Amino acid sequence: MPIYQAPIRDYQFILSELLNVYQQPELQGFDEFDPELIDAVLQGVADFTTDIMLPLNGSGDLEGCRLQDGKVITPKGFSDAYQQYIDNGWATLTCDPEYGGQGLPEVIGVFATEMKTSTNMAFAMYPGLTHGAYAAIHAHGSDSLKAKYLDKLVSGEWTGTMNLTESHAGTDLALLRTKATPLADGEFAISGEKIFISSGDHDLTDNIIHLVLARLPDAPEGVKGISLFVVPKVLINEDGSLGQLNQLKASSLEHKMGIHGNSTCVMNFDGAIGELVGEPHQGLRAMFTMMNQARLGVGLQGLGVSEIAYQNALAYAQDRIQGRALSGVKQAEQAADPILVHGDVRRMLLAQKSFNQGTRALMGQQALWLDESERHSDPLQVKAASKLAALFTPIVKGFVTEQGFKACVDAQQVFGGHGYIHEWGMEQFVRDSRIAMIYEGTNGVQALDLIGRKVLADKGATLKLWSELVKTLIERNIKNQAMKPYIEGLMASAADLEKATGYIVAKAAKNPDLIGAASMAYLQIFGITALAWMWTRTAEKALQCLENGADDSEFYQDKLATAKFFMHYWAVQTTSLVKQIELASSDIVEFEDRAF
Amino acid sequence: MPIYQAPIRDYQFILSELLNVYQQPELQGFDEFDPELIDAVLQGVADFTTDIMLPLNGSGDLEGCRLQDGKVITPKGFSDAYQQYIDNGWATLTCDPEYGGQGLPEVIGVFATEMKTSTNMAFAMYPGLTHGAYAAIHAHGSDSLKAKYLDKLVSGEWTGTMNLTESHAGTDLALLRTKATPLADGEFAISGEKIFISSGDHDLTDNIIHLVLARLPDAPEGVKGISLFVVPKVLINEDGSLGQLNQLKASSLEHKMGIHGNSTCVMNFDGAIGELVGEPHQGLRAMFTMMNQARLGVGLQGLGVSEIAYQNALAYAQDRIQGRALSGVKQAEQAADPILVHGDVRRMLLAQKSFNQGTRALMGQQALWLDESERHSDPLQVKAASKLAALFTPIVKGFVTEQGFKACVDAQQVFGGHGYIHEWGMEQFVRDSRIAMIYEGTNGVQALDLIGRKVLADKGATLKLWSELVKTLIERNIKNQAMKPYIEGLMASAADLEKATGYIVAKAAKNPDLIGAASMAYLQIFGITALAWMWTRTAEKALQCLENGADDSEFYQDKLATAKFFMHYWAVQTTSLVKQIELASSDIVEFEDRAF
Structure with missing residues (x-):
């Protein structure tokens, strides 16, 4: 069985030294936690994930989920482990205290998520999706929806899902067809088929809260006609108790390459009762937030x-x-x-x-x-x-x-x-x-989002904001001989990023398709430069710690050695990626369709 | 179900135009085939693979092989398909006519293999391994071994396997422990466990001929003490008929990521009767040929x-x-x-x-x-x-x-x-x-073989031989404006290859570990340059065909467009790979073991 050692020391370095999160008085609520508390939380998650989740990872993969008599059965041990997970309060870490959450910031939450994913990605997706449903209702739901759902989503007593994709509508949600028909009492009847629904049905909890994108009868075409609904597996009575089963079911389980321990379902909504989340026709915006x-x-x-x-x-x-x-x-x-x-x-x-x-x-x-x-x-x-x-x-x-x-x-x-x-x-x-x-x-969509929406549509304003941070870091260290290998690597990649941006900006107006053709290389250049930035900051901090005579000198020396390797192995990759953009992008656009 | 269209037109281009195989009078036996015959062979393989093998690819993957009562059962349809495969004579294409083969050259055989692998890689491995066993006996076996085995391996009536790996001895065969004990009649008793044995047992044929690496009692230590034996699943009587079962079995099937249709076995040899192939202690050399x-x-x-x-x-x-x-x-x-x-x-x-x-x-x-x-x-x-x-x-x-x-x-x-x-x-x-x-x-072993054995140990002699071919191609075309994009790409990559070779040669003597550290980037540079060479030759030929007014002008135009893209997308990658070698190799060697 695979081993796992949670990288606690690295978390401590990032939190205390690199990001200095314990001295952030301007951040509301950050004064409520300190290294001791956070270490205890991280160690708790480390223990739970290593002891309880990791042993179920391989067996969950082999066994997979089963659909039996219309119900999904998760692999052996998942149900017990989930009960322990919520009993220990791990579901609540970064949730709103008003609904039973612990109010911890994301900067702690991400590391808890990393450990959960390391040890059992398929299992971690059940609470992961729940958090998405929680966040959707928290951000866009009415007070009554919040009162009805949030406590139990925060505690993990109920799980949640996100129902977006239909077989013909994946990336392009404009094409989706699931219908929402208004009922007399302000509720809606939801009908349609959704595919690839992670955690769509299972035996971990008594209820599952589905967030579903659908169209109202009067909806405009395209993405401006999509609304978001909350549709529980089991209807909830006035007093909060569980009522009858809603008109929906997992009609089959997808046969996937991996994450077999997570139940990826085809969901059938057949006039299921739902409530609107946010405004009509604003569903996609709600999802995007x-x-x-x-x-x-x-x-x-x-x-x-x-x-x-x-x-x-x-x-x-x-x-x-x-x-x-x-x-x-x-x-x-x-x-x-x-x-x-x-x-x-x-x-x-x-x-x-x-x-x-x-x-x-x-x-x-x-x-x-x-x-x-x-x-x-x-x-x-x-x-x-x-x-x-x-x-x-x-x-x-x-x-x-x-x-x-x-x-x-x-x-x-x-x-x-x-x-x-x-x-x-x-x-x-x-x-x-x-x-x-x-x-x-998909990562292709991410690449297009980066160059199209986040750089070009923004006219480079945010990119410039970040570039200033990079420049400041470089200027602060450029005369420090010890920082030379890191600064050199960062400068080279940042220059390549600038070159790539310049090329695309120059060509985009006349040749919009070129943006897509260049987008993946651009994403990789940006990603490598971003890591070069983090490694340069890491090296700067490590050198300071060594100068200050830190106890754990090997830890900082190893950070420096790894940072140097990053510059020599990863950062140099941007050179060829820029060439690809400059030379191959127009080939990609101009290549005859028949010649593929 | 996936579709497949055999790339026959591409084969024709490569054979007739690029490599000119139909006009090679210096090559023995090449005068016995012509485009018409070869087209018929390739089309026959295309039809068989598309019609018979492809439909079994997905089902074979889902069903996999089963070990039942000590025997391996292949997926539904494999046995019938295999019978058709040998009835049609597809097993015999490149084999020696003396043993029933058709004597076709490798340059035809590779394309038959490509089609088989495209349509059903797991199925194709049964005859693929057989060919390996055939080649071992053909190259190193005594006349009596050849007489006993080759006809039936060529026809496919029997299949073959290669038994090298043991659980503790994979890349490093020096560590292998399987024993061969001489018997009175010149035969040997083979005992030991082999793992990862592709096609180790199955229900496609009555007999399976195992080629097994083992040590004789007086064997020197290490790779110089390994001998090669032929060990049939069923012993063969004097008259060539099948006798009793040999003392060997598939003790389990490996649970693999893929190629589920091929039976990958743990093989147990328990005093199985075998015969020596070639000289004692020369088994590894036999395998290497x-x-x-x-x-x-x-x-x-x-x-x-x-x-x-x-x-x-x-x-x-x-x-x-x-x-x-x-x-x-x-x-x-x-x-x-x-x-x-x-x-x-x-x-x-x-x-x-x-x-x-x-x-x-x-x-x-x-x-x-x-x-x-x-x-x-x-x-x-x-x-x-x-x-x-x-x-x-x-x-x-x-x-x-x-x-x-x-x-x-x-x-x-x-x-x-x-x-x-x-x-x-x-x-x-x-x-x-x-x-x-x-x-x-492993590809790491390949990378080391390339730079270590094929370049450094050879003192660059063969590399120079090939570089001359590249130079000749460049010189022949350098003044041709139409060839500019291809020549430029090839020259840039070839220069990077030279730079990388020079760097490693300069450092290798003082720092032998650096050879391994640089080897994978070197393999990639070499591979890209090799393809740039093929694409430049392709472009040269395509331009000639267009100038000569070839009928199928779109085919050649598309080759040119694809060649250009290759230079702009693939060939540019060598720039960063050389930088990796020059900068990161020494980091890799010097990185402290404890710091990983």
Whole structure:
């Protein structure tokens, strides 16, 4: 069975040193927690995920979910584990205290999510989707809807789902057909079929609260005619008790490549009773307001699975003996050296490690921006943070899941033939992490969101805001010889990003299709530059800690070594990506359709 | 169910125009076939693979193999299909006529293999492994062994396997423990456990001929003490009839990520009767002589699965409507445009297409070198071709399977959420093609073979031989304005390859571990440059055909457009890879073991 060690020390570094979250008086509520409390929370999640969730990951994958007599049965152990999960209060961490939540900021929540995803991505999706439903009702629901649903979604007594996709309407929700017919009492009858509904039915809780996109009879065509409804599996009586079953069911389970422990359902709504969330025809807008957070959640899957895959690849590389180092025998007492001596094994592990740690820091930054956008006392900073979080949303989703998947493939490769065999767990990580590149907006959609909506439509304003942060960091360190390798790497990637932006801006007006053709390379350049920024900040902080005689000097030295590798291995990749944009984008647009 | 259209036109182009195989009087036996015959063969394989093998691919994956009462049962339909396969004579194509083969050259065989792999990789492995066993006995067996086994391996009446790996001995065969004890009559008793044995047991044929690596009692330690034995599942009587069962069995089936239709077995040999193939202690050398061909076969899996994945992704992109082109509505009569209008979808498809077609041409070239190394009338060319084939072996295996897998992942991505669902077939392509990066020497082993054995140990002699071919091509075309985009791309990549070689040569003596650290980037640079070479030759030929007023002018124009895209998208990647080698290799070596 795969091992897992929660990266607590890295969380502490990011929270205390890199992001300095314990000294943020301008952030409402941040004064209510301190390192001791947060360490206890993180350690609690670490213990729960390692002890309870991890042992169910491989078995849940093998067993999968079953549809039996119209009901979905989750794998053995999931139901018990879920009960413990909510009994321990892990569902409530970042929720509104008014509804029973603990009010912790996102910057703590992201790391809890990472650990949950590392140990059991399929299981983590049940509370993950619940949080989405909670957030939708919290942000857009009427007081009566909030009173009816939020307490139980926060506690985890009920779970939630998001019903968007139909078989012909995935990325393009304008095409969706599910109908909402008004009833006499202000309620609606929802009819239609939704596919790919994660956690659509299961045996973990007594009720499941579906958020469903549908069209009202008088709806305008396209995305401006979509409304959002809350549709419970079991209707709720006036007194809050459970009533009769609603007219909906999981008609089948999808046969997926991975995340077998999560029930991905085809949902049939056959005149199911629902209530409107927010205004009519404003459903898509309601969904979009939760997008930053939902996409951050998917990005964390990219990181989480990559992290556990790395840990296991490393353990295997230290343990497995095979061949000898090219420079000569390293462990003469054994019949062969551990494969960690081999350069290409080391390369794969370092590529993963430097990606994971840089990404973890970026996830913290992104979460802090989300926190600032809701809690900062300065309205200017609220606005700035909100725009920065929006800019980085396609990066934390699209870039991180893309590279996180590749990291899992590399981790599997370290195992050789054993990596292809289920018992070792590595092939599951590859299968599970693959979905994160697809759902919550494919990575192609993320790439287009980044360059189209977040850069071009914004006329580069937010990009400039961020570029100033990068420039300040560079200027502050440019004369420091010890910072040279990091600053050089960051400057080179940032220059490539500027070049790529300039090229697309120059061409976009005359040739809009070129934006899409260049978008994925642009996303990768931006993602790499963002990590180069986090690694430069990390190096700056590590050097300071070493100068100040920090106890744990090896930790900081290792951060510096990893930062240097990042610059030499990852940051250099932007050079070719810019060339691709400059040379291949127009080929892509001009290529004859018949010639494909 | 996935579709498939055999790329017959591309085969014709490569054979007739690019490689000119029908006018090779110096190659023994090449005068015995002509375009008409070969077209008929290729079309026959195309029909068989499309009609018989493809329909069993998805069902074989779902059903998998079962071990029942000590016997392996293959998926429904496999046994019938196999019978048809051998009845039609498809097993015999490239085999020695002396044993019932058709004597066709490898340059034809590779394309038959590609089609088989495209349509059903798991099924294709049964005859694929048989061919390996045939080749081992053909090259190293005594006359009596040949008489006993070859006819039936050629016809496919019996299948074969290769038993190398043990649980603790994969890449490092020096560690293997299986024993061979001499018996009175010149035979041997083989005992030990082998894992990951493809086609180890099944119900397709009455007998299975295992080639097994084992140690004799007096064997020296390490790889110099390994001998090769032929060990039949059923012993063969003097008169050639089947006798009693040998002392061996498949003790379990591996639970794999993919290729579920192929029975991957743990094999137990418990004093099984075997005969020595070749000289004692020379088993590994015997295996290595077949390596060029075996690794070419695995490389063809990388290409074959990538090709069918591309074809289906393209069909989906043409059919699936979702969203509108950024430049405005393209198909107003539909509710949305086909997703082929979207730049990032086009990018993914072109990346696949240009990789597949360039690789197909390279496979043809590699096969022709193998043919020349066995059939050329000029001993100098025999030697040169043999060295070139050895140089390119790690490229056709390591580079092609690496990029072929990525192409499958991209093809899956084109399908969005549907790509993750089994019914569409795309996720199977990803799972199946993943193994090709691992077996027959992991891609890390390939990378080290390339730079270590094929370049450094060879003192660059064969690399120089090939570089001269590249230079000649460049010089011949450098003044031709129409060839400019291709020549520029090839020159840039070739210069990067030279730079990378120079860097590693300069550092290798002092720092041997750096060779491994740089090896994978080196393999990728070499592979890309090799494809740039094939695309430049393709462009040269396409321009000539257009100048000569060829009928099928669109075919050649499309080749030129694809060649240009290759240079602008793929060839530019070498720039960053060289930087990685120059900057990151020493970091990889110097990184502290404790800091991972």
